[in-house]
Amino acid sequence: MLKQYETVFILTPVLSDVQMKEAVAKFRDQILAAEGEITYEEDWGLKKLAYPIQKKTTGFYHLIGFKANPDFIAKLELQFRRDERVIRYLTFAMDKHAIAYAEKKHSPAKEAVPVMEKEEKPAPRLKKPAVEDDIEIEIEEED
Numbered sequence: 195m196l197k198q199y200e201t202v203f204i205l206t207p208v209l210s211d212v213q214m215k216e217a218v219a220k221f222r223d224q225i226l227a228a229e230g231e232i233t234y235e236e237d238w239g240l241k242k243l244a245y246p247i248q249k250k251t252t253g254f255y256h257l258i259g260f261k262a263n264p265d266f267i268a269k270l271e272l273q274f275r276r277d278e279r280v281i282r283y284l285t286f287a288m289d290k291h292a293i294a295y296a297e298k299k300h301s302p303a304k305e306a307v308p309v310m311e312k313e314e315k316p317a318p319r320l321k322k323p324a325v326e327d328d329i330e331i332e333i334e335e336e337d
Contacts, residue, residue, distance in 0.1 A: 196231065196261040198293050203274060203283035204253035207240060214254050217279045222258065224273060230262035234300040247281045259296060 205217055218237070225232060238255035247253070262270075267285055274283040288296065 195263075197264055198233070198259070198261050198288045198296075199267065199285055200257065200259045200288060200292075200296070201270070201283060201285040202255065202257045204243070204247075204255055204281050205279050206248070206281050207250055207252045207254060209254065209279060213279070217277065218256050220277075221270070221273070224270060225258070225260050225262060225266075228262060228266040228269070230260050230266065232258060232260045234259040234296070250281065253281055259300070 201221075203221070205214055209217070222232060222235070236257040238257065240252055241255050242252050243250070264287075267287075271283065271285060274280045
């Protein structure tokens with residue numbers, strides 16, 4: 195029986211974009227090779243770590259939601275430990291509430307169409323008063 199899991203792993207920040215995508219593809223392929231099913235995936239990008247890990251202060255975060263056989267998790271985590279590109283990982287089994295939340299969060303949102311109650315007209319533009327440059331003011335002095 196397949197259970198639903200989520201795994202978040204942090205890759206070292208010294209990787210190029212191609213190397214990072216290679217590492218992610220490696221773990222994705224392992225899940226699929228073990229007859230797992232990837233339900234969603236998020237690339238969170240380069241983020242600052244809460245504390246330095248291996249003298250690094252940033253890392254590439256990646257989240258994969260998947261369904262797999264419970265026996266496979268130990269093999270996946272062994273691969274995380276062996277891969278020198280991974281500086282941290284966390285895999286957890288999701289309960290029914292977490293699954294419902296994840297499905298709600300990752301389902302394609304219905305595009306909301308704004309409803310107009312009445313036809314809106316643009317506000318009238320106020321005209322600037324014409325300014326005359328040649329204004330002469332005569333002041334009469336009393337004797």
